Amino acid sequence: MSETLPPRIVIVGAGPAGIRAAAALVDAGLKPVVIDEGQRAGGQIYRRPPAGFTRTAEQLYGSEAAKAGALHALFDRLAEAGRLTHCAASSVIASHEGRLHVLGESGVQVISYDRLILATGASDRVAPVPGWQSAGVYSLGAAQIALKAQGVALGQRIVLIGSGPLLTLVGAQLLKAGADVAAVLDTSPWHQQVRGLRKLAARPFVAMRGLALRARLGGRYHAGVTLMRIEAEGKGVTAMRWRDAGGHERLTECDMIGMGWHLRAETHLADLVGCAFTFDEQWRQWLPQTDQMGRAGNGVYLAGDGLRLLGADGAEIAGRLAAAACLADLGFPAPRASVDLRKLARLERFAGGLACAFPWPTAMVRALPDDAVVCRCENVTAGAVRENGGFGGGEANRTKSLSRVGMGRCQGRYCQLAAVELVATQTGCTPGAVGRFRGQAPVRPAPIGAFLREG
Amino acid sequence: MIIAGRIVRLAERDRAEVHFFLDGQTRAALAGDTVLTAMLASGHALRKSEFGPEPRAGFCLMGACQDCWVWQDEGPRLQACSALVSEGMRLRTMSPESWP
Numbered sequence: 001m002s003e004t005l006p007p008r009i010v011i012v013g014a015g016p017a018g019i020r021a022a023a024a025l026v027d028a029g030l031k032p033v034v035i036d037e038g039q040r041a042g043g044q045i046y047r048r049p050p051a052g053f054t055r056t057a058e059q060l061y062g063s064e065a066a067k068a069g070a071l072h073a074l075f076d077r078l079a080e081a082g083r084l085t086h087c088a089a090s091s092v093i094a095s096h097e098g099r100l101h102v103l104g105e106s107g108v109q110v111i112s113y114d115r116l117i118l119a120t121g122a123s124d125r126v127a128p129v130p131g132w133q134s135a136g137v138y139s140l141g142a143a144q145i146a147l148k149a150q151g152v153a154l155g156q157r158i159v160l161i162g163s164g165p166l167l168t169l170v171g172a173q174l175l176k177a178g179a180d181v182a183a184v185l186d187t188s189p190w191h192q193q194v195r196g197l198r199k200l201a202a203r204p205f206v207a208m209r210g211l212a213l214r215a216r217l218g219g220r221y222h223a224g225v226t227l228m229r230i231e232a233e234g235k236g237v238t239a240m241r242w243r244d245a246g247g248h249e250r251l252t253e254c255d256m257i258g259m260g261w262h263l264r265a266e267t268h269l270a271d272l273v274g275c276a277f278t279f280d281e282q283w284r285q286w287l288p289q290t291d292q293m294g295r296a297g298n299g300v301y302l303a304g305d306g307l308r309l310l311g312a313d314g315a316e317i318a319g320r321l322a323a324a325a326c327l328a329d330l331g332f333p334a335p336r337a338s339v340d341l342r343k344l345a346r347l348e349r350f351a352g353g354l355a356c357a358f359p360w361p362t363a364m365v366r367a368l369p370d371d372a373v374v375c376r377c378e379n380v381t382a383g384a385v386r387e388n389g390g391f392g393g394g395e396a397n398r399t400k401s402l403s404r405v406g407m408g409r410c411q412g413r414y415c416q417l418a419a420v421e422l423v424a425t426q427t428g429c430t431p432g433a434v435g436r437f438r439g440q441a442p443v444r445p446a447p448i449g450a451f452l453r454e455g
Numbered sequence: 456m457i458i459a460g461r462i463v464r465l466a467e468r469d470r471a472e473v474h475f476f477l478d479g480q481t482r483a484a485l486a487g488d489t490v491l492t493a494m495l496a497s498g499h500a501l502r503k504s505e506f507g508p509e510p511r512a513g514f515c516l517m518g519a520c521q522d523c524w525v526w527q528d529e530g531p532r533l534q535a536c537s538a539l540v541s542e543g544m545r546l547r548t549m550s551p552e553s554w555p
Binding site: 410 | 461462499513520
């Protein structure tokens, strides 16, 4: 490559982290390529409805409307001015030696990079509950996306289960929009939530806002519940069976269930480009390793919830930092990072409080009955995972080959954490020792026709 | 034809109507609906599970879980949570008869 050509920087993801990274690169005079799965930039939490929808930013994003609006306007301005290249509705499905295979509406194209910034975000961290394969069971994120991007509730009568900030937020948002929320069932007991409060004081205003939202749920909210099973018949969900903190069995009729235990970092691309991972005890999941700026090595940088689960505010900061690291490594004058690093440290303390207050339900997963489905893609059961976990010597990828858990179309995104938990129990080791499922290209299903060329 | 479905429209109801075919029957949706919204506005499922008896109706709505792939009469499948419905689209809850 000629030395006069500017470096080609590709950003994957146009949520808060990707947009801030792109803007920082544009400020330095570069023209990044931004590849995003959405039709319109914004990411998931600041997701925009399709053209023709009329609700205001305040209606869509509540207290975060100004932040969402600023990010959308910034990205649109840069895209319209030709300061960046936006590949919308496009998925990076593979990466090899600096070349990304990008699946879009017109097939697969190859986009090469000198530096890569991954801002791939997160999805709901879900734990299997018997019956969760039934129609009408969705992730909490899905319930929120349906409301924001489509103006709909995914059921007539809704029960939300799980734990974490999204549980309360989605419940309050659905109620405000006029949906019938029958119950909000939190697996985290009060004493556990209080334990997280000390660190949550790192962002007192955000913590207070969370408590105010919780108050809106009123008597629908129950802490410290035990989730027994999702009842279903022909058409789908009919009820949630659970035990309250006092041990009394309850049945709540509903036709939709939203579930989630905070977030799971989306790391398949980080895996493909060779990032190192460690099992993070605080978040009970595998996370990629970088320095504090987001440098992963080999010209790759990570930012946002795909690296550390700090939420949208943290993602904006991390996006700026990753871009600053990238610029510094290329020999460009980089913006100062010290203020952002201090802000990020405060958000990390707060996130630590959330992780403590709303933990992953280890005991619930380990006690799953053998006939409960763990992998929704192919209905692989807990019994099959346990049996093959033993045959596979307690190793994640051998268990995957033997039982097919994690080999379905979602590639383990929604079953891996539970499967690894089951294997760890079966073989008497830790989830960290069981290991993680290897990421495999294509990381999204791709039709074979997308790879074919005319002539 | 209005048939009660899984979803409840809470806002943005003043959009133009579009028509599509589901298993050969005409159905109404609103411009800007995803295929998932359109199908579940008058139905309860998107497809049948290949591995169990239960119908499926999507799960993550953000393109990650792959639960919402639906068939079209002409062959290619659509990811119902991200594709927008369009006038005259021909969707089906079962694979075409010609599929092996």
